[in-house]
Amino acid sequence: MLHFDNRLVRELPGDGDVRNHPRQVLGALWSPVMPTPVVAPCLLAHSREMAQELGLDEHELSSPAWVAALAGNALLPGMTAYATCYGGHQFGSWARQLGDGRAIFLGETVNRAGQRFELQLKGAGPTPYSRHADGRAVLRSSIREFLCSEAMHYLGVPTTRALSLVTTGEAVVRDMFYDGNPVEEPGAVVCRVAPSFIRFGHFELPAARGDAVLLRQLVDFTIARDFPEMMAASEVERLWRWFVEICERTARLMVHWMRVGFVHGVMNTDNMSILGLTIDYGPYGWVDDFDPGWTPNTTDAAGRRYCFGRQPEIARWNLERLAEALAQIAPEPGALALGFERYDECYNAGFRETFAAKFGFVAWREPDAVLIEDGFTLLHGAEVDMTSFFRRLALVDIEAPELATLRDAFYRAELFARHEADLTAWLARWASRMRSDNESEESRVARMNAANPRYVLRNYLAQQAIDRAEQGDPAMIHELLDVLRHPYTEQAGRESFAALRPEWARHKAGCSMLSCSS
Ligand code: AMP
Ligand code: MG
Numbered sequence: 001m002l003h004f005d006n007r008l009v010r011e012l013p014g015d016g017d018v019r020n021h022p023r024q025v026l027g028a029l030w031s032p033v034m035p036t037p038v039v040a041p042c043l044l045a046h047s048r049e050m051a052q053e054l055g056l057d058e059h060e061l062s063s064p065a066w067v068a069a070l071a072g073n074a075l076l077p078g079m080t081a082y083a084t085c086y087g088g089h090q091f092g093s094w095a096r097q098l099g100d101g102r103a104i105f106l107g108e109t110v111n112r113a114g115q116r117f118e119l120q121l122k123g124a125g126p127t128p129y130s131r132h133a134d135g136r137a138v139l140r141s142s143i144r145e146f147l148c149s150e151a152m153h154y155l156g157v158p159t160t161r162a163l164s165l166v167t168t169g170e171a172v173v174r175d176m177f178y179d180g181n182p183v184e185e186p187g188a189v190v191c192r193v194a195p196s197f198i199r200f201g202h203f204e205l206p207a208a209r210g211d212a213v214l215l216r217q218l219v220d221f222t223i224a225r226d227f228p229e230m231m232a233a234s235e236v237e238r239l240w241r242w243f244v245e246i247c248e249r250t251a252r253l254m255v256h257w258m259r260v261g262f263v264h265g266v267m268n269t270d271n272m273s274i275l276g277l278t279i280d281y282g283p284y285g286w287v288d289d290f291d292p293g294w295t296p297n298t299t300d301a302a303g304r305r306y307c308f309g310r311q312p313e314i315a316r317w318n319l320e321r322l323a324e325a326l327a328q329i330a331p332e333p334g335a336l337a338l339g340f341e342r343y344d345e346c347y348n349a350g351f352r353e354t355f356a357a358k359f360g361f362v363a364w365r366e367p368d369a370v371l372i373e374d375g376f377t378l379l380h381g382a383e384v385d386m387t388s389f390f391r392r393l394a395l396v397d398i399e400a401p402e403l404a405t406l407r408d409a410f411y412r413a414e415l416f417a418r419h420e421a422d423l424t425a426w427l428a429r430w431a432s433r434m435r436s437d438n439e440s441e442e443s444r445v446a447r448m449n450a451a452n453p454r455y456v457l458r459n460y461l462a463q464q465a466i467d468r469a470e471q472g473d474p475a476m477i478h479e480l481l482d483v484l485r486h487p488y489t490e491q492a493g494r495e496s497f498a499a500l501r502p503e504w505a506r507h508k509a510g511c512s513m514l515s516c517s518s
Contacts, residue, residue, distance in 0.1 A: 002056060002109040004078030005116070009107075011221055013214065014082070015128065023128050024097055027211065029202070029218055030082045035072025035104045036125025036135070038187070040169025043067045044469070045477050047150050049485075050163045050193055055111040061164070070164045070191045072104065072124035079106045079119075083127035084197070087205030088270025089321050091305060097205060098270050099129025102137060103197075116225070118197050119163070123189045136172045140466045140510065141518030142188035143477060145281040147465070149192070151457045151484040152278055157256040158249070159278040160194040165477070174517045176509065177298065186470060194277060196226045200322040201270035207325035216329050222274060240335035243326055247319055247339035248346045249276025254312040255350035259358065260453060261287035261386045263308045265297040266516065269318045283514035286456050288501040289411050290379035290386040296459070298515045312347055319343060357451035358390050359430070360444050362437045371429060378426055382419040383411045385500045390452035393430075394445045401431040411500065453487040455497050459512060460505035 008030065015031035017023065025031055043062055051061050060066055068074040075081060083100035090098075104127060106119040122145065123137025142165055152159040171184040198218075206215040223230050223242055233241045253276045257264065264271070265283040273279040285296025292309025300306045306314060319339065327333040352364040355372055379389060388409035396405045403424050410416040416423075434444070457480065465476035483497045491497075505511035 001060075002054060002076075002078065002111075004080070004107045005110050006078075006080050006107045007116075007225055008084075008105075008118075008221070009080055009082055011225075012217060015085075017128070020126060020128065022126075022131055025085045025099070025128055026209070027214060028085060029206075029214065030084045030105075031128045032081065033083050033104060033127045034075075034081050035121055037073040038071050038168035038170050038189070040167075041067050041071030041073060041189075042167045042169065043070065043164060044167050044188070044474050045146060045165040045481065047146075047162055047164075047481070050150075050161050053111065053115075054109060054117060054163070054193070067166065069106065070121070071166045071168060071189055072121050075106065078109075081106060083129055084202065085129065085205060086199055086201035086270055087208060088199070088201035088268050089204070089318070090268040090270070091300075091303070094204075094208065095268075095270075096208070097129070098201060100127055101130040101133055102127070102135040103192075105197075106191075116195055117193050118195070120192045120194075120197055121189050122192055123168075123187065134172065136168075136170075136187050137189065138172050138174055138518060139167060139186040139188040139470060141282065142190045143466050143469060144284075144462050145190050145192070147462060147477065147480055147484070148281045148284065148457050149278070150481060151487065152260075152262070154485050155256075155260050155453055155456070155487050157260060157262070157278060158253055158276055160192050160197070160273070163191040163193050165190055176517050177515055178517065194273070194275070194279070196222070196273075196275050197279070198222055198226065198274045199270050199279070200272040200274065200318055200325075201268075202274070203322060203325045204269060207328050210328075212329050215325070219326070219329065226275060236331045237335075239326060239330050240332055240338060243323060243336050243339045244342050246274060246276065246322070247343040250315050250319060251312075251343045251346035252276065252350055253278065254315050254347055255354050257311055258308075258351065259354045259451065260456060261290075261308070262456075263287060263294065263296055263306070264311065265295065265300065265306055265514065267306050267311065267314045267318065269321050272315070272318050272322075282518055283516055285459050285512070285514060287386045288458065288512075289383040290376070290389070291383075292376075292380065296512065296514045298513050301513075316340065316343055316347075354451060357447050360394065360434055360448045362439055362447075368433070371426075371433060374426055375430070378419060378423055382415045382423065385409045385411065387453060387456050387458075388498070388500060390448070391454050391498075394448040394452070396427065396431065398431045398434040398441075401427045403427055409500070449488055454490055455483050455487045455494075457484060458501060459510070459514075460501050460508070461497065463505070463508070463510040466510065 012029045015028040126135035146162040146165040168187040172187040175182040271280040283297040295307040323336045356364040
């Protein structure tokens with residue numbers, strides 16, 4: 001039994017219209033809406049750690065009453081169902097009202113330690129914000145969200161979590177590549193969990209509509225509920241100090257994404273969490289060969305706005321849009337600019353610290369920038385697998401460095417051969433830099449392995465789990481979840497989960513190309 005305390009609906013203005021039809025919602029931040037029941041809910045997977053954190057017994061979670069709730073077929077005592085209203089900048093342009101088109105909250109639960117979590121069903125049917133879409137989600141994208149959000153958590157990357165993955169027994173029609181080929185796919189519902197699902201876009205919409213009262217209410221609520229430590233600041237300073245905090249958190253998040261090789265794929269402002277969490281797992285991807293220009297999202301292929309290397313810059317652009325919204329009610333609008341200064345400082349400091357650890361240095365020194373840049377250029381030019389490279393680098397003997405130690409991280413023999421001399425020279429420079437630290441091998445390897453995961457949710461692995469689940473066998477979902485619980489630890493017998501992307505997956509849908517259709 002969980003305890004619910006639904007502050008958002010209690011403290012923020014809601015929509016008076018209780019009918020479930022698509023509409024513009026003015027003067028309110030949420031709309032009451034019930035999930036649409038499904039015919040045959042079946043619990044395919046769950047996160048036992050997330051259940052534990054909530055204070056939910058695993059047996060209870062798999063009981064018919066809970067599975068019904070997790071599928072959107074019933075509300076349990078204390079739950080309340082609603083969808084929230086937000087807007088956003090999509091691919092650089094203002095997109096007006098968006099909102100929770102297929103996410104329905106079940107309320108806010110508070111665990112024994114007093115921690116608050118919002119529960120949210122993704123794919124539980126239409127809401128007033130669904131526009132022309134169906135409010136549903138397909139199994140493939142639900143598996144991807146379920147697995148990746150848990151994997152990110154274990155990697156130490158701030159993220160929303162996933163409690164459960166339920167199949168609905170109903171089909172959902174999707175035209176995966178928007179090319180006139182709609183097909184029926186199995187439907188699913190993920191129950192997501194986060195202290196707050198509030199996005200930048202929640203603030204942008206009332207600001208764009210000139211509704212300063214509503215914007216003020218949302219800001220006050222968010223600070224009071226999600227940033228209580230900010231309440232200590234004077235009323236004049238509180239807003240910009242809070243914005244600085246958001247900038248710092250976002251900068252730290254970007255450092256993490258760059259560290260682990262995660263590409264979000266749709267960094268629209270409606271997909272940016274006010275808490276600095278990774279949110280909305282859609283056409284995301286993991287960098288295989290190190291390519292700063294790579295984007296997993298087919299919609300983004302032409303512009304590459306959301307490619308790997310541009311993520312820190314785009315996050316900052318998104319923060320600028322948030323600042324514009326907040327400026328409308330800021331007592332000291334000029335002070336918001338401090339946020340960008342802190343963003344740059346925080347990102348640069350975080351990048352140095354993190355990449356110093358990834359490359360093995362005890363601490364960053366100024367000339368390391370050149371060594372690292374040269375390293376990146378070679379990794380890109382020689383098509384080297386990012387995850388595998390950093391893990392193998394820790395195995396190189398710094399007294400007698402040999403490129404052969406890194407050989408398995410290369411995708412193409414001809415590129416290895418072409419860059420062999422340059423790579424060997426670079427490795428010698430790196431080894432000499434390493435020797436200057438005078439550190440024991442043990443502590444160096446420990447530091448490198450703590451910054452460089454051995455296992456990430458490689459795109460093709462997620463796709464294999466999806467293919468098997470669609471055939472009726474969910475075993476690989478469970479196995480992946482288990483492997484990814486310990487991403488930094490070598491797991492005997494599980495080497496295949498760290499294997500480089502196989503050649504068949506290089507251009508395969510779901511493995512390197514993903515669409516927003518989900
Ligand atoms: P996304 O690009 O997935 O972050 O979604 C952008 C907007 O489209 C959000 O407002 C979503 O709620 C909405 N949306 C995406 N897919 C659906 C769907 N199947 N039904 C209703 N709304 C959707
Ligand atoms: Mg979204």
